[in-house]
Amino acid sequence: MTTINRRRALSGTAAIAVGVPVLAACGSDETDSATDPATSGASDPTSDPSSSETSDAGGGEALASAADVPVGGCFVVSAAKIVVTQPTEGDFKAFTAVCTHQGCLVETSSDGTIPCPCHSSTFSLEDGSPISGPASSALASVAITVDGDSITRA
Known part of the structure; x- marks a missing residue:
């Protein structure tokens, strides 16, 4: 022995x-659905399965409809890893949905910030800058086009 x-x-x-x-x-x-690219958005109710289709109007990737994005909140399109915000009514902005701290996907919210569920970082709806850490870098801006109710990647 x-x-x-x-x-x-x-x-x-x-x-x-x-x-x-x-x-x-x-x-x-x-590995969880927030950090694993293979599973992120697979069963996520915050993303529309048709969101990866190409829009005829703008020529870009269809992300969401204006109705999906709450005023004073954000909507995550998991498949595209983009978060669309509406800081004030009719003013839409978009950022990468990948948290700058450790790469988790942020969450859809209507509470005035873009929240990350992994370590409680929050980001500004206006410019993607960090409001509370541990994230210390802003979310990268993503160019979008709003045409009526359709929001597409520019």
Whole structure:
């Protein structure tokens, strides 16, 4: 029988010797729908499955309808990784929906900010700048076109 001492147990060779898988204790390899590009938006009610279609009007990617975006809030188009905001009625802006802290997707909201669910960062509806951290960089601006009720990527 193999004797397991402290050094062997901590180095992982004891676990291999007895057939137990070794698990890392540091870092995070968690995969969830907010951070995994393969699953983000797969069952997310904040994105319209047709949002990746091309619009005939603007020639760009259809993102949302104006009705999807609350005044004083934002609407996340998960498939495109874009968040569309409406800081004041009729004033639409768009930013990347990928949080600048650790790459999670921000969430749809009507509370006056763009919230990130992973570490509670919030961003401005006006310019994508961070309001509260840990994120310290602004969300990148995305050019959009609003034609009637249709919002498309420019």
